Amino acid sequence: MRARADQRAYVVLLSRLLLMLAMLIPLLISCSNGNSAQQEGQGETSGDGVFPSIPSIEEDPAYGKYDEPITVNIGFKIPDEKNASGETNDNNPVSRYFEKITNIKVVHTWEAKRDDSFLQKVNLAIDSGDLPDAMVVDRNQLRKLIENDMIADLTDVYREYGSSLIKAMYDSTKGIALQDASSGGKLYGLPNVAIDADAPSLLWIRQDWLEKLHLAPPRTFDDLARIAQAFAYGDPDGDGKRDTIGLPGDKKVVHGQDKAGLNGFDTLFSAYHAFPKNWIKDSDGKVVYGSITPENKEALTMLADWYKRGIIDNEFVLxxxxQEPIVSHKAGMFFGPWWAPYWPLAEAVANDTKAEWRAYAAPVDGDGKFVTHMSPTTDRFLVVRKGFEHPEAVVKMLNAFTRLERRQDPNSGEVKKLDSFSAQTGVQLRSYYPFDLLLDYADAITQRYVNIQKALRSEIDYSSLDPDTKLIYEQSVAEMDNPKKNMDGWKAAKAYEYGGGVLYTTDMVQVRGIFYGTTKTMETKWAALQKQENDTFLKIIVGDQPISAFDDFVAEWKRSGGDIITGEVARIVNGK
Structure with a gap:
């Protein structure tokens, strides 16, 4: 499952910004167990905020180099970036480095650019039975490969050859990642791991506007509405014009299972305990599609009222x-992820250095809890063709490029050369990894937040920080020494101080979806059902349809295949 096309541009831009900090924002607070619908708890770390100790390459046999060359034929997804001059997808400084340290030669059986093309290539390989030695598949393709006994059981291979680094990252998901890649107690794929913190949508507000208008920070719906109205009608920028807005929105209304979205109303729905575009279990333990529950009607009623009163920007559909109203300083509040200081706030603050943005976990529900839905912990899986002679070679390659990505590679001189190559060409090193499968600790953001705060208070030695955290610490110190003049420092400091800090300190109810795949009926019915849902929600909010249209939507959704799909999802979830 991938972000939609218009969100992909956001992620690409974010990645380029993060390259400057040599850190990864891969692709939902994962503190629940299995398929439980809800779990209550504070934003968590591993306890003391310190990443697990990783043995050196000499101490970890998972990185052992083959005595004789091994060839692995793969299906390769071509990155969006253009190749550096004189380099190719399968012969470049990164591929040559991996071959040098592993003695594994990677050969591209086929290549495909962009998600749709790659998806088609993988499906063709599965349907024809002509699989490369290894490739990355989605959740539905993994299920099909398992059902047709086409891929290797990696249980023992992973246990023996998985590095302590990737095992620690998988462990950080509390078993969810490996469970998603398993069937019948056997491990059939090596999953990616998404950062938990990417899922919650926080309320970002211009603190300088709050102070100018003598407003207290928000907590409840009423607080948010009062602030939005003041921003829309109270001249917070002081130019004597009515050119600012309240709360911006998005034509998609909610982002649902997707991540990296701006201006969605997900948090507002969640505060009503509505979780549109997510499959969940209701209070009776039954599988239900989150967009058709009664709580959505309550949320839509409120949103329609806010739109009518000008609390929600009446031009958001245009x-x-x-990011337009944010970077143009029309908006002083919006919903967005923890990394908003990297984008779009870096651009906004560069244009107006007086802007002081802060994040809040608001609004809360009737019990005073901040509620958030979760994105999938994993959505891609590295699989190995059944019968391939060296499945461990695939695991060793994952070990190698994960170690490089997480800046724990002991070959510092070689890595510096690779970083220099990336800086000179503008091509990210990960574009040349053999597989599009990135891992990090599920709780990486809150862990790094804790470590940075401890280092700033001299409670732990700065030199003991892991490489990613050390770099962010240095950027944060640079911002403290030279506020807003060092934009890299500003981005790192604000993302972790406010975004990561809010996630770490907030006691939140975290709701995890129970199904992220595709059923047989979905293949023919889902696109139309999604369009019907999006159109109905948007039209109700902007006043083109009455709130009673929600009831009509639910009835039509059920008749048009929704009930059949719900039954299919229930059978998959319940293992029948």
Whole structure:
């Protein structure tokens, strides 16, 4: 499952910004167990905020180099970036480095650019039975490969050859990642791991505007509405014009299972305990599609009222890009992820250095809890063709490029050369990894937040920080020494101080979806059902349809295949 096309541009831009900090924002607070619908708890770390100790390459046999060359034929997804001059997808400084340290030669059986093309290539390989030695598949393709006994059981291979680094990252998901890649107690794929913190949508507000208008920070719906109205009608920028807005929105209304979205109303729905575009279990333990529950009607009623009163920007449907009102200083509040200081706030603050943005976990529900839905912990799986002679070679390659990505590679001189190559060409090193499968600790953001705060208070030695955290610490110190003049420092400091800090300190109810795949009926019915849902929600909010249209939507959704799909999802979830 991938972000939609218009969100992909956001992720690409974010990645380029993060390259400057040599850190990864891969692709939902994962503190629940299995398929439980809800779990209550504070944003967590591993306890003391310190990443697990990783043995050196000499101490970890998972990195052992083959005595004789091994060839692995793969299906390769071509990155969006253009190759550096003189380099190719399968022969470049990164591929040559991996071959040097592993003695594994990677050969591209086929290549495909962009998600749709790659998806088609993988499906063709599965349907024809002509699989490369290894490739990355989605959740539905993994299930099909398992059902047709086409891929290797990696249980023992992973146990023996998986590095302590990737095992620690998988362990950070509390078993969810490996469970998603398993069937019948056997491990059939090596999953990616998404950062938990990417899922919650926080309320970002211009603190300088709050102070100018003598407003207290928000907590409840009423607080948010009062602030939005003041921003829309109270001249917070002091130019004597009515050119600012309240709360911006998005034509998609909610982002649902997707991540990296701006201006979605997910948090507002969640505060009503509505979770549109997510499959969940209701209070009776039954599988239900989150968009058709009664709580959605309550949320839509409130949103329609806010739109009518001007609390929600009445022109939000006209924006071509979600960030437009934010970077143009029309908006002083919006919903977005923890990394908003990297984008779009870096651009906004560069244009107006007086802007002081802060994040809040608001609004809360009737019990005073902040509620958030979760994105999938994993959505891609590295699989190995059944019968391939060296399945461990695939695991060793994952070990190698994960160690490089997480900046724990002991070959510092070689890595510096690779970083220099990336800086000179503008091509990210990960574009040349053999597989599009990135891992990090599920709780990486809150862990790094804790470590940075301890280092700033001299409670732990700065030199003991892991490489990613050390770099962020240095950027944060640079911002403290030279506020807002060092934009890299500003981005790192604000993302972790406010975004990571809010996630770490907030006691939140975290709701995890129970199904992220595709059923047989979905293949023919889902696109139309999604369009019907999006159109209905948007039209109700902007006043083109009455709130009673929600009831009509639910009835039509059920008749048009929704009930059949719900039954299919229930059978998959319940293992029948």
């Amino acid at each position: 924006y071509r890009e979600a």
